[in-house]
Amino acid sequence: MAGVYDYLPLGLLTLNNINRVIREEMNSIGSQEILLSTLQNQELWSATNRWQDDQVDVWFKTELRTGTSVGLGFTHEEPLTNLLRDHVNSYRDLPFSTYQIQTKFRNETRAKSGIMRGREFLMKDMYSFSKNEEEHNVFYENAKRAYLKVFGRLGLGQKTYVTFAAGGSFSKYSHEFQTLTSAGEDTISICDKCHVAVNKEIIADQPNCPVCGGNLSHEEKGVEVGNIFSLGTRFSDILGLNFVDEGGQKKAVVMGCYGIGPSRLMGTIIELNSNESSVVWPREVAPFDVHIIEILGKEGEEIRSAGEGLYDALKRAGVDVLYDDRNISAGEKFADADLIGIPVRVVIGRKYLEKGVIEVNERDNGKEQEVLLKDVDSLVEALQK
Ligand code: ATP
Ligand code: MG
Numbered sequence: 001m002a003g004v005y006d007y008l009p010l011g012l013l014t015l016n017n018i019n020r021v022i023r024e025e026m027n028s029i030g031s032q033e034i035l036l037s038t039l040q041n042q043e044l045w046s047a048t049n050r051w052q053d054d055q056v057d058v059w060f061k062t063e064l065r066t067g068t069s070v071g072l073g074f075t076h077e078e079p080l081t082n083l084l085r086d087h088v089n090s091y092r093d094l095p096f097s098t099y100q101i102q103t104k105f106r107n108e109t110r111a112k113s114g115i116m117r118g119r120e121f122l123m124k125d126m127y128s129f130s131k132n133e134e135e136h137n138v139f140y141e142n143a144k145r146a147y148l149k150v151f152g153r154l155g156l157g158q159k160t161y162v163t164f165a166a167g168g169s170f171s172k173y174s175h176e177f178q179t180l181t182s183a184g185e186d187t188i189s190i191c192d193k194c195h196v197a198v199n200k201e202i203i204a205d206q207p208n209c210p211v212c213g214g215n216l217s218h219e220e221k222g223v224e225v226g227n228i229f230s231l232g233t234r235f236s237d238i239l240g241l242n243f244v245d246e247g248g249q250k251k252a253v254v255m256g257c258y259g260i261g262p263s264r265l266m267g268t269i270i271e272l273n274s275n276e277s278s279v280v281w282p283r284e285v286a287p288f289d290v291h292i293i294e295i296l297g298k299e300g301e302e303i304r305s306a307g308e309g310l311y312d313a314l315k316r317a318g319v320d321v322l323y324d325d326r327n328i329s330a331g332e333k334f335a336d337a338d339l340i341g342i343p344v345r346v347v348i349g350r351k352y353l354e355k356g357v358i359e360v361n362e363r364d365n366g367k368e369q370e371v372l373l374k375d376v377d378s379l380v381e382a383l384q385k
Contacts, residue, residue: 003111003119005263010340013287015122018262018269019101021153021284022124025146029139031097031126036076036083038103042069044078048238058106072105077257080127081235088129088253091245095135097143099126101262113183116223116267126258131245133232136254140230143258147177147226150260154269155282160225163188164210165199170232173202173210177260178222181271186224189216197222225265231255279341280363288322289383290314291342295330295349306373307348310358317380344383348373 007015023033045051051071053059060072073079080098088094104123111117126143130136144162151160159180167174178188178197187200193214198206200219209216233252236242241253266285273280283289294307307323314321322342324333330349337345347359357370360379371379 001119003108003117005115005118005120010287011266014281014285015262015266017285017287018154018265019122019124022101022150022260022262025150025153026099026124026126029097029142029146031099031128034098034100035102036073036079036100038073038105040071040073040079042071044082044239045071048078048235050078058108060105060107073102074104074106075123075257075259076100076102076125077127077231077235077255078239081239081241081255084129084253085239085241088241088243091131091243094243094253095128095130095139097126097128097139099124099258113185113223114267115263116183116271117185118263121264122262124260124262128256128258129241130254130256131243131251132254136230136256140228140256143228143256144175147228147258147260151177151179151225153284154265155284156225156265156268156272159272161188161190161195161197161222163197163199163222163224164202164206165227166202167227167229170234171230174227174229176224177226179225179268179272180220180222181268182221183267183271184221184223186222187219188222189219191215192217223264223268223271225268226258226260228258229256231257274341277335278338280343281341283343283364286342287340288320288342290319290321290344290346291337291340292321292323292346292348293330293333293337294323294325295333295347297350297353299353303348303352306352310346310348310373310376313376314380317377319380319383 042051050056058074063069101122101124103120105120108117108119111119128139151157156179161178163176163178164173165176178186188197189203190197191209191214194212196209196211198216233254235255236252242250243253245251270279292307296303311321311323343364345361345363351357356372358373360371361368
């Protein structure tokens with residue numbers, strides 16, 4: 001089916017690495033990880049007017065044997081707000097934030113961009129809960145910075161723009177994070193002075209750069225890899241998420257929500273780091289650090305045992321290694337290695353027999369060198385930098 005994807009071992013390692021980067025950055029701003037249920041009760045979503053098909057058209061709906069209508073969650077403001085009524089009472093409980101990395105379901109009309117637009121996909125969705133707008137804004141800015149760190153670590157920093165977009169239910173804008181690629185479905189206008197853009201959808205209301213007043217001089221195609229919103233008290237008002245402030249007054253909690261698409265990011269990273277026959281993953285997310293290609297030739301046993309020694313030494317040093325010891329041609333091994341996309345490739349073969357060296361090719365920066373196998377420590381050191 002279009003929009004439905006399975007992840008095999010190498011792809012899953014990469015996806016999990018993307019999730020690790022996101023986790024580290026969300027944890028670093030004090031957010032706590034949770035995991036909410038996919039199954040959503042109609043009643044709760046009717047209360048906020050987000051159940052009916054004319055309000056939300058992406059639900060996958062079904063029912064329990066008892067006849068209760070349920071849907072597969074496409075976002076989680078409602079259940080989390082509802083849940084937190086049991087945990088938030090006083091101003092002392094605020095502020096805090098929580099996130100999950102969870103499978104979302106959306107019955108998308110067009111699912112034609114591979115894993116960049118799934119009908120079942122991973123989302124990191126974070127939510128913040130504050131006493132007032134001021135406190136909310138502090139967290140919102142922290143989250144924005146954490147997002148930029150994530151995209152930087154994934155090698156997308158240069159090409160990713162904070163983009164002013166519609167959709168803040170409490171503020172004038174939401175902020176999207178748009179990465180430039182022809183595979184993107186959005187059009188953004190980029191400021192000629194600062195690293196900021198405006199989504200074309202709102203350009204009529206915002207003809208100049210909202211940050212520096214510069215000209216929005218040129219349009220580019222982008223993919224929305226993240227989106228953060230100020231929600232105000234929209235959900236807490238309806239669902240009754242209140243707290244008692246310092247003066248004993250009951251108030252609605254001020255909320256924000258912050259989404260990133262790990263699976264969409266994986267597709268975006270490929271778009272930016274591949275051609276028809278090869279991929280080079282950024283080191284942070286590569287499925288392995290080093291790919292050893294063994295080319296046995298006649299003196300096979302000697303090469304095999306040296307290669308295995310190298311494998312063990314690297315593993316002991318904490319380097320993640322994929323060792324290609326398959327009984328196939330060198331050409332096939334190289335072609336596969338190009339597609340698997342591990343950034344550092346090591347060949348052990350004829351040159352080892354001739355002069356005791358392995359060939360090290362750092363595919364991401366073009367550096368190629370011969371390293372004496374007995375100097376593997378220096379290789380490890382170089383890779384850890
Ligand atoms: P789009 O406009 O591309 O449909 P959206 O604005 O509906 O996305 P949000 O509700 O803001 O998406 O979701 C938060 C993040 O989840 C998005 O920024 C994106 O990275 C990711 N995401 C959303 N929909 C999908 C999808 N169908 N497949 C993969 N990732 C998605
Ligand atoms: Mg969005």
